[in-house]
Amino acid sequence: MKRATFYHAGCGVCAAAEQTVVNGLDRSRFAVEVVNVLEDRSRIAEAEKAGVKSLPALVIEGVPFHINFGAKLADLK
């Protein structure tokens, strides 16, 4: 299983990306975790370390994929 972590901030752009792209991933191949960084601020540093600059973002096996633009991660700190 590949590890996929979706970081979001509860925004509309985030919700659309989650519903369509993240929920579209093949769950037989991906273990998906959804993280709202505003609800768990301790995960912001982790996202940043993975190279996440803005949200929503999907980190797959350590590689960040920014999907559209909701908010700058730096603005949420």
Place this chain on the structure above:
Amino acid sequence: MKRATFYHAGCGVCAAAEQTVVNGLDRSRFAVEVVNVLEDRSRIAEAEKAGVKSLPALVIEGVPFHINFGAKLADLK
């Protein structure tokens, strides 16, 4: 089946998005088409009409999801 069209320009950022995110989609639910707009420039207008501003981008059921940043669509015309 949901229709997913991945527009790219053959760039490295595009290749990473294709290999990881697009190939991660559940093919039992998504009919995926991959389009290199530099090889088929007639598709640029179609991408633009769907709201694509930059590549790589994935359009799912008419909704554009820009994945990281490779090139501005307008610069490829």
